Amino acid sequence: MENIYQLNQLRFYYNDKPALSLDNIQLQAGKTTALIGANGSGKSTLLNMLAFLTSPAQGEILFNGQRVNKKGLVRYRRRVGFLAQKPFMLLGTVYDNIDLALKIQGKGRRSEKIIRVLKQLDIEHCIYQQAKLLSGGELQKVALARSLVLEPEVLLLDEPFSYLDQSSAQALETFLQGYTQETGHTLIFSTHNRLQGFALADKVLALADGLEVKTPLINLFHGEVEGHQFHSGSMSIVLSEAITTGRHASINPKDIVLSNGALESSMRNHFQGRIIMIADEMGSVRVSVDTGVVFKALITYQALEELKLNLGGEVWVNFKSSAVVVF
Numbered sequence: 001m002e003n004i005y006q007l008n009q010l011r012f013y014y015n016d017k018p019a020l021s022l023d024n025i026q027l028q029a030g031k032t033t034a035l036i037g038a039n040g041s042g043k044s045t046l047l048n049m050l051a052f053l054t055s056p057a058q059g060e061i062l063f064n065g066q067r068v069n070k071k072g073l074v075r076y077r078r079r080v081g082f083l084a085q086k087p088f089m090l091l092g093t094v095y096d097n098i099d100l101a102l103k104i105q106g107k108g109r110r111s112e113k114i115i116r117v118l119k120q121l122d123i124e125h126c127i128y129q130q131a132k133l134l135s136g137g138e139l140q141k142v143a144l145a146r147s148l149v150l151e152p153e154v155l156l157l158d159e160p161f162s163y164l165d166q167s168s169a170q171a172l173e174t175f176l177q178g179y180t181q182e183t184g185h186t187l188i189f190s191t192h193n194r195l196q197g198f199a200l201a202d203k204v205l206a207l208a209d210g211l212e213v214k215t216p217l218i219n220l221f222h223g224e225v226e227g228h229q230f231h232s233g234s235m236s237i238v239l240s241e242a243i244t245t246g247r248h249a250s251i252n253p254k255d256i257v258l259s260n261g262a263l264e265s266s267m268r269n270h271f272q273g274r275i276i277m278i279a280d281e282m283g284s285v286r287v288s289v290d291t292g293v294v295f296k297a298l299i300t301y302q303a304l305e306e307l308k309l310n311l312g313g314e315v316w317v318n319f320k321s322s323a324v325v326v327f
Helices: 043-050 070-077 094-104 110-120 136-148 166-183 194-200 301-307
Strands: 003-014 017-028 032-036 058-063 080-083 154-158 186-191 203-208 211-213 220-222 224-226 229-231 236-238 248-251 257-259 269-281 284-290 294-299 314-319 324-326
Touching (some): 017 186, 017 211, 094 110, 094 136, 136 166, 269 294
Parallel strands (some): 032 186, 154 186
Antiparallel strands (some): 003 058, 203 211, 220 248, 224 229, 248 324, 257 314, 269 284
């Protein structure tokens, strides 16, 4: 599969403090990538670079195999749609704002395109409203429409679910899930909801303190390694013998096996707890279990039925020592 972006030895600093340090990252064309991580992890900084709004202090970005240089930034920006976390609207109506974006890029049949994209996002009723007076959720959708109407090769979304109510968020999830297949274009978005990232994306890039982390950053615990165990203060996790140091431990929710009793198997970690949440996660089931600490598992609907899991019911959390990533 062809890469839309290749990032080599990328470095960026804020006031001489390292903010992003990525050695070798490939992002595939025509696929969905989710950037996950805590606030300050580097997600927005990376998106600004992918949108060619910020240049790295060191390293290089290849776009469709071509090295990006400052002389070609405007040309590359036209091929990318970027929805910032706090989108800005100009004075005028929703129609005016989207029309201006099309006009700047010299696009024809503007009215037809504007109406089509507003219908696509179910906000055609906003077409002649003043953009500055929109609610947070409507503003987010209009800003998305302004990006989509340009039909960019790459669509970049910075925390697109931030200001949406539950109904709007679910509608956007459904839209994004089919976006790459329907358009053939590339989608890259950031989210603080890590399980959401796994449910929607073909690839997840996890960031911590500006570094890529080879773990989903879900079921993330802080503590220290002693012997072959990770101690968080409230629990101990059995580790692979190869792990000798680290301050953080994470378990992929897909690697957690739920059972009605402690499993007699090669799995060395078993915790009994009570189910505190069961929720749909784009075709899978997210189950949160309070064992003294909360574990999150992603299971199938078939497993949910076979185990007869219910809110408030008891269940065992099981996972292998090899499923634990320590860093």
